[in-house]
Amino acid sequence: MRAGLVQMTVGDDPAENLPETIALIRAAAEGGAVFVLTPECTNALSTSRSHQRAVFRHEGDDPTLAALRAEAARAGVWLLAGSLGLLTDDPGGRFANRSVLIGPDGAVAARYDKIHMFDVNVTDTEVFRESAGYRPGTRAVLAQTPFGRVGMTVCYDLRFPHLYRHLAKAGADILTVPSAFNHITGQAHWEVLLRARAIETGCFVLAPAQTGFHAERAGKGRRTWGHSLVVAPWGEVLADAGTEPGVIFADLDLAEVARARGRVPALTHDRPFEGP
Numbered sequence: 206m207r208a209g210l211v212q213m214t215v216g217d218d219p220a221e222n223l224p225e226t227i228a229l230i231r232a233a234a235e236g237g238a239v240f241v242l243t244p245e246c247t248n249a250l251s252t253s254r255s256h257q258r259a260v261f262r263h264e265g266d267d268p269t270l271a272a273l274r275a276e277a278a279r280a281g282v283w284l285l286a287g288s289l290g291l292l293t294d295d296p297g298g299r300f301a302n303r304s305v306l307i308g309p310d311g312a313v314a315a316r317y318d319k320i321h322m323f324d325v326n327v328t329d330t331e332v333f334r335e336s337a338g339y340r341p342g343t344r345a346v347l348a349q350t351p352f353g354r355v356g357m358t359v360c361y362d363l364r365f366p367h368l369y370r371h372l373a374k375a376g377a378d379i380l381t382v383p384s385a386f387n388h389i390t391g392q393a394h395w396e397v398l399l400r401a402r403a404i405e406t407g408c409f410v411l412a413p414a415q416t417g418f419h420a421e422r423a424g425k426g427r428r429t430w431g432h433s434l435v436v437a438p439w440g441e442v443l444a445d446a447g448t449e450p451g452v453i454f455a456d457l458d459l460a461e462v463a464r465a466r467g468r469v470p471a472l473t474h475d476r477p478f479e480g481p
Contacts, residue, residue: 208240208242212413216250237454256421288304345368358381386430387428400440431448
């Protein structure tokens, strides 16, 4: 199975971002990918809550999602819209950071709302409070496809290994980690965390990412790390996108999942313990 990971530098206007997104998805499909994945914040990346409120839409009304569904059907591919910022009925007005898996018929096959919120002080000037604008999800999601079972996660989820172990023990062969990873933490932690999640679970890990500086009309902008990665179940990096927008490909042999788990069957070795 060939996977194609889309790496982008989106701005804060969904309408302006969409043509490049469609072009890169099309390039991935034309390159032979049957599973195409885009990063977190595919429709728009903004640090302004008021701007997000103005440009986000509910899932059923979102033009980006409608266009991605049409493109998946046109190309006949499975498409992971890594995540979209969407309006919700949350009483506090918070948005959803939602990953959407689209089948080759254009229908939504699965959806996952990011569980873990990026509330961190990276530096004195790199401060993030994702939970102020987004409501956290509450449900882990495993989706069935013809090429394997896909465990869906988003970005900061990567730091919570119990989620990935849960998905793997539920039957995941592939773990998706669409991201807009901070450039400081990305340099230090991105690759090692992705490789660890693959090794711990014996899964393929597919992590399409945002890259570069994301200019904004109504905010200060932010910088993301890039380096979309494909990691094999034994921990090898099969593809690295570097820092430029584009598409990377990897051919996945799902038999490697069983081979890796057979060599080190750690998923079957849990033991109860007490303390501390």
